[in-house]
Structure formats: C-alpha cells, structure tokens
Amino acid sequence: MKEKQLKFETAPRMSADERKNQILRIAIDLFSKKGFKGTTTKEIAQIAGISEAMLFKHFASKDELYAAMLDYKSCQAGIEETFASLEEAIEKGADDEEIFYGLILKALRYHESDQEFLRLLLHSALEGHEFSELFVTRKIAPIYELLGKYIEKRQKEGVFRDDVNARLIVRAFLGMMVHHSMNKILWDSGQRLLQVSDEEAARSFSDILLNGIRNKEVGQ
Amino acid sequence: MKEKQLKFETAPRMSADERKNQILRIAIDLFSKKGFKGTTTKEIAQIAGISEAMLFKHFASKDELYAAMLDYKSCQAGIEETFASLEEAIEKGADDEEIFYGLILKALRYHESDQEFLRLLLHSALEGHEFSELFVTRKIAPIYELLGKYIEKRQKEGVFRDDVNARLIVRAFLGMMVHHSMNKILWDSGQRLLQVSDEEAARSFSDILLNGIRNKEVGQ
C-alpha cells in the first residue's frame, strides 16, 4: 500500500486561504486513492507540512474536511461543461452522430484527465455518503431528462425506434461510456483486455447505439 | 451508518468448520457494506457471538480473513455458471438474440441476487487489492475471449459489421449490463432515474446491440 505522493514543501506561514486550498488538494488526492476510512488526518497534515492541530484549525473534523473536499471537487465542473455543450448541440440542431459522438468523447476525455473524480464518486457511493445521492440528483438526472427528451422527440419524428424506453437508451449509452472509463481506471491500466483510442471507442459506441435505435425503413 | 445486521445467535461450541463458515458469511456481509478499513474485527466477532480472541484463532489476521472471504465468495460461482451457459448456447448454434438476451438476463439476475459480489469487487478494485486483478484475469478475460471470437466469426460470415473492433463490442455489451446493475445497487434504489424490469432491460439492451452491429444489407 505504498504510493508515490504529491509533496508540498512550502515556506511557512501560508495565508489561511492558501493553506485551506492546499489541504483540500491533498485531501482529494488521498481520499480518492484510499477512501474515507483509509485516509488519516496525520498523513494529510504530514504531506501539507503542518501539524494535525493546524489541520483541525481549518477543518473542525475529518467529516467536515471530507464534505468540503467533495464540494470543492464537484465545483470543478467538467460535467457542467459537458452538459452545456450537449444542450448547445441539441439546440443548434446538430446531427445525431455529432451529438452522441461528441458527448461520449468529451466524457471519456474528462474521465481520463480527472480520474480522481470517478474514484471519489465510487468511494462515496459504496460508503453511502450523501454526496453520491446528491450528485445523481443534481448532475445525472438532468442528463436523463435532456437526452431522454431528445430521444423521445426523435422517436415521435419516426427516426428512432419507439419500441424502446427512451431512458433505457440513455442508460445503455451512459453504460458503454462509464464502464469503459472504469475499466481504464480500475482494471485495464495494462490494457490487457482492450487497446483502443478514446476516438475509436467514441466512434464505435455512438455507431452501435445509433444504428441500434434507428428505424430501419427511414434513410439517414 | 447504522444498518440492520444479520445476527447469528447460536448455541455455544460450534464445530470449527461451522464457526469458520459463520465468520466468513458475516465477514462477506460487513466487508461488502463497509470495505476493508471500514470493517472491524470486533464487530465481526460481536455479530458471531464470540470474542475477538476466538476470531483470531480461526484467522491469524484480518488480512487473512479478508483474503479467505474473497476466495470463498469467488467460489460461489455465479459467473462460472453464466460463462458455461454462454459457451453452451454458442456451441449448440443458438440465435444471436438468444445468446445476447440470455447472457444479459442471467447476469442482471445474478447481480440482483448477489449484490455483495459487485460491492466487494468494487471495494477491492478501489483499494488495489490483488483479488480485483485476479478476477479480471480469471473470469472476465475469458468472456472477452469467447464472446470476442464469436463476434469475429459472425463478422467473417458477413452477418455483423466488420468495421468495429470485436472486443469493443464486448465492452459496449458488458458496459450496458454492468452499469445498469451498478445503478440499481448503488444509486437507483428508489428507481428515480428509471423503472424497468430485468426482462425489459435485457430485451432492450440486446436489441440495441444486435441492431447496432448487424449488417444492414443482410436479412435475418
């Protein structure tokens, strides 16, 4: 259980805000790797180069630090941005290919660049932390709503098959992409099972899905 | 963090094997809910109705108990059985519909009936435990192999499109189903996002996938 660690050796007497941010960044790193119980306040303090007493001056308890860290992390957007660009693509009447391919690729790239996020989300879900529930309500439910509505519209237009629940299509869609990211982060670091670029994965997933849900009779 | 707990009030002087099995079952329950660090030997002993000293007579350390528990759990098959029935379906030349629908439905039902398993797998993956790696090598890789080969065969026959990596199709396929199960277990207990039966989900996923990867020109 030895990992390389970010080390912040800094001049003493950092300002309160700087210090708080430094602690949060270290907490994100450690909590994402080892979860809540697996991370100690001692280790966080050591890496920050301060005493535990100082840490508890900034955050009254470990719980408070954990919550603050999740809050900080979820404000780093990434999902908001992805959602906004999806909304925009739909509004300007982009091709289905453009919409689906673009969304998958954006998501895969985000997961790649911010692996801490998926790990923190899984940890908090397994631990039953409210953050996990909140994240689904605030960030995931709107995607089901937006994408679900779009698919229903295309079903009414006769372009997509209407014998499949629109939200089940959203789930299939998110499933391909989330599962692929999870494999890359959690198991497939050696890429034993599969080696493909994000572009190829996004291309294939969106092809499979679109061909899978389009009405055969209607030409595209 | 209060949960209902399986309680084993038993007559004293259980045989060694019985006791060991009882401890393993309790360990599975607790480790799957709270992970390794989140579970204490004290709690396991309390629920078993014995002292911690007794627990350490049966398992020399907490680590040993954890490993024994994962071993025990992974021998409860479920996946072997699913794999075998997939193999059989392919050999007897079943329809693609039969093969894909059957596999998804079997997997969804297994995940439903044994939620501990998915939780333990995720916990061990996040913790970087070797079990997780081993599970992928021994249980998941063969599925990629078997299903990948079958898809390649169908591609050569001209039934499936051959412009998509066969293993990427396997991933898309497993992704839909695993992600759906994870949603049911981790987030969707209130089914806010989606309410569907396992049968409907399996039907839709296999429809989407098969339509998505079949050559358009070839009638079925």
Added chain:
DNA sequence: GTCTATATAGCGATAGAC
C-alpha cells in the same frame, strides 16, 4: 498561524486461564 503535548477512544492482536 503554528507548534508540542496530551486526552481519549478504538484498533488489531496476544497471553493465559478454564
């Protein structure tokens, strides 16, 4: 803003009696 020192509780694990 930072420290040392310490309180208090809980952890995994052991000794030794029955």
Added chain:
DNA sequence: GTCTATCGCTATATAGAC
C-alpha cells in the same frame, strides 16, 4: 473451543504556549 484481560499502536481531536 472459549473467555477475560491487556498490550502496543494509531486514530481523531483538543489545550495551551509562542
């Protein structure tokens, strides 16, 4: 096979000096 008692350690958190 089981217990009580306890060890050595680490955890979160606090008090009070500088």
